[in-house]
Structure formats: C-alpha cells, structure tokens
Amino acid sequence: MRVTVRLFARLRELGGASELVRNVPDGATVSSVWQSLVQDFPAFADYRPSLSCAVNAEYAKFTAPVSDGDEVAFMPPVSGG
C-alpha cells in the first residue's frame, strides 16, 4: 500500500522533499514507515527521540497503524510563537 509522507523544517531539508510517496507492507505502523525512511536517509536517525508524528493531520503515536492513502507526518521539535 502507499502512504504520503510529509516532512517539515530541518527534516524536510535533510530528506530533500516536503512530500514523499512510500510503498509500505500491509500492517505497517508509523514506526515502520519511519524505519524505512531512516534506511534511505541515515541522518534522520538522530531525530527519533525528539520526533512527533501525525496521521492524516492528527497527532498519533508511533505504534499507530497506517492504511493505504494515509498522510503520515514527521515533525522535529516545534518552535512557533
């Protein structure tokens, strides 16, 4: 199945794109999508402890399952205000 990955701020720069379409196996979770990204972008690995994620623009846990067509966002620490 396919999911759309959204990347922001420094993660977007490290990944070279704000949006990536990824093929992931059935049963994938947010965590497994992240792991597949880290394989392609080793510099992402440092972000895992400080990362937030969202599925379809709602905050989610890394254990959350993902479905075909979902938008999965990975967010470095925020700095609004």
Next chain:
Amino acid sequence: MNARTAVTESVLDAALLAGLVEGPGHGAVVTFLGLVRDHNQGRRVTHLVYEAYEPLAVKALDRIVREAGERWPSVGMAIHHRTGRLAIGQASVAIAAASAHRADAFAACRYAIERIKQIVPIWKHEFFEGGDTWIEGATADPDDPEALERAVRIACA
C-alpha cells in the same frame, strides 16, 4: 479573517482579534503580540521564515482555545499565527483573551503562548549574519500532562 484561530501569511492585527472575542460581559481583554527580534543567543538575526503543518497547526490552536476555556470558563480567545518570511519587528503570533475580570484574561493569554510553544507544529528558520539555522524547541505532545501543568504554572505565577 474572522476565524478565531488561523495560520496565515497575512499581517497580524491584534485589534481585529480583540474585536472577535470581546463581549458585553467582558471587563478585560488582553492582547499579546510575539515579534521578530534582531538577536538570538548572540547572533544578529536578519529575518525569520516560519513554516507550518497548517491543518494540524490550526487544530492545535483550536485545542489551546478549548483548554483555556475549560480552565477559565469566562474567557473568549482568538489566536492567529503567521507563516512565511518575517522582517525584524513584525508580529509572528497574535493572541486575544477576553474575560469578565482582568486576572483570567492575563492568565489565559500567558497560558496560550506557552502552549503554542509546546504543541503547535510551526517552525522558525532563523537567518542571521553569517548563516542560518532551524530553531528546534519542544517535542510536540499535546497529551503530555507535565507540559500542560508547566504551562498552567507559568500562567498562574
């Protein structure tokens, strides 16, 4: 722009926000503007570029308004956050909190800015003399009770 919460590339207007939340039962309205400062951690800042995950950022702002309303039931609140390139002195965030009495309006306004820095998916790209850097603050977790408690503590100090 009449929405109480918004993420926008337009110039922010504190008076407009105050007008959105004021009512006949309100004896106080507190407005806050966050401005782009010309220095940060010893660097001479030239400008900032703000990036947002807009749909989630608006939901997070809505959540902050809801949280403030639960803690200070008489408070009406509006929050607009700007994105894109901002020059020194421009406002990046505007908050208005209205309530029957001033104490709740001040507290709710302070609470909102603390929570914005904790849970709203917006990022500052700082450009300074000699380089640029992404500012990374808090790991956003809206359900983290310690972060929420910290914001309440600061608001009520």
